[in-house]
Amino acid sequence: MSTRESAPGSTGGADVPGPLHGGPDDDYTPEQLATMTREELDLLGARYDGVQVLHVDPGPEPGSAVEKQAVRQVALTFALAGLTAFAAFVIYVGSGWFLPDWQWDITDSGWSALFTPLIGALGGLALTLVGVGLVLYTKKLLPHETAVQDKHDGSHFDRVTTGATLVGGLHNSGLARRKLITRSLVFMGSGIGLMLLMPLGGLIRNPNTGDPLGTTSWAEGVRLVRDDGSPIRPGDQQPGSLETVFPAVPGGNRQSDAATMLIRLRPEQLSVDRPRTGQEDFGYGDYVAYSKICTHAGCPVSLYEQETSRILCPCHQSQFDVTQGSKPVFGPATRPLPQLPITVDDEGFFVARSDYIEAVGPTYWNRERI
Known part of the structure; x- marks a missing residue:
């Protein structure tokens, strides 16, 4: 059985067709792995993982009209998700849980009668738009590949190469240069975060203040x-x-x-x-x-x-x-x-x-x- 050269600074034969031999931790020391670039580690880890790439679609050309249109669609979807989440939070705040001095006037008709349906509809719409935005981003902007992989036990080699793969995935996502999507994600995350905090309103304002469960509108002199x-x-x-x-x-x-x-x-x-x-x-x-x-x-x-x-x-x-x-x-x-x-x-x-x-x-x- 022959082994490939694993000298520091080399790719360890990752760029050569054919299977790699020997255990990863035996072939590569932490120092050798540290000298490799992220792309080399990603490729090396895939080779050792037995990954066979069947098809690669790199996605839209950076700066192309197709990419710009997809970015606008995704950013608009995330922005709408943030807006609906903020709207749900504003309606909830109007119930008096967070700001007791600002409350809806409870009536048989009008906006206050739609308090619960509006929170449910806006909250559900916000989460739906989050899902739609993620699907659009994945389908229209991320590279796509079809690959087959064999699983095996983890090691230091696996941790290093997997980390390179994850960082490569972030790099390939294009978020660093697609500022419009990044800003819409921050806006959406703020709205969704506030919306998810709404159920904690009962911990911020004690619902038992004034003993509402033990009192009614009857009082002295009420006809x-x-x-x-x-x-x-x-x-x-x-x-x-x-x-x-x-x-x-x-x-x-x-x-x-x-x-x-x-x-x-x-x-x-x-x-x-x-x-x-x-x-x-x-x-x-x-x-x-x-x-x-x-x-x-x-x-x-x-x-x-x-x-x-x-x-x-x-x-x-x-x-x-x-x-x-x-x-x-x-x-x-x-x-x-x-x-x-x-x-x-x-x-x-x-x-x-x-x-x-x-x-x-x-x-x-x-x-x-x-």
């Missing part, structure tokens, strides 16, 4: 109104009837946690009424008000059987007895429906005396408000 906004007086309902009411605040009848059942008890119910301890004065005369949100899974409860004094939840069949402080008497619910303390104002209309004293909704919020 109880029907869905059409009309206030209610004692005597407007028949004994044994139930009416869904809302706080007389903007959007009150659209707030999922504010819906309340105003129930007028019948005389026989009133005689056996046993309010919960500490809530004996929460009702007004023969009227009581309870949250419409089931304490099991959050379904709306409003099926009222006045003969049995029970409120039924249609989702999982929990039942609450209004003569026992809405205590659960059947089904999976384990916590009573929160009761709203009510009274009447100077004009004789029902108003709340305060907010609920406990969190409304499912039992995983089972805690007393402090």
